[in-house]
Amino acid sequence: MFASCSTTASACTSLVLQLLKNPEILAKLRCDLQAKGFQSENAAMLRLSEFSHPQYLSNVIKEVLRLLPPVSGGYRVALQTFELGDTDKKYISDDT
Numbered sequence: 001m002f003a004s005c006s007t008t009a010s011a012c013t014s015l016v017l018q019l020l021k022n023p024e025i026l027a028k029l030r031c032d033l034q035a036k037g038f039q040s041e042n043a044a045m046l047r048l049s050e051f052s053h054p055q056y057l058s059n060v061i062k063e064v065l066r067l068l069p070p071v072s073g074g075y076r077v078a079l080q081t082f083e084l085g086d087t088d089k090k091y092i093s094d095d096t
Contacts, residue, residue: 017068
């Protein structure tokens with residue numbers, strides 16, 4: 001549960017940061033959403049199903065996640081010692 005909150009918060013923070021760094025993208029996104037029916041005056045009453053699929057918003061989010069992934073890598077630890085390779089054998093110990 002904690003990981004999902006942390007990664008979602010990180011992704012949202014990265015999105016806001018990138019939109020503030022790129023005002024032309026923010027302006028284009030705002031125009032695109034307004035053209036599709038999203039207005040700030042009635043935002044509390046709108047549901048996602050009430051306006052067409054926000055493709056540009058989706059693309060912006062995907063690009064931010066590509067540039068600044070909320071989880072930087074899959075760090076792994078060996079659980080047991082094992083051999084790596086057939087001819088030039090290397091041993092990976094379980095404490096690495």
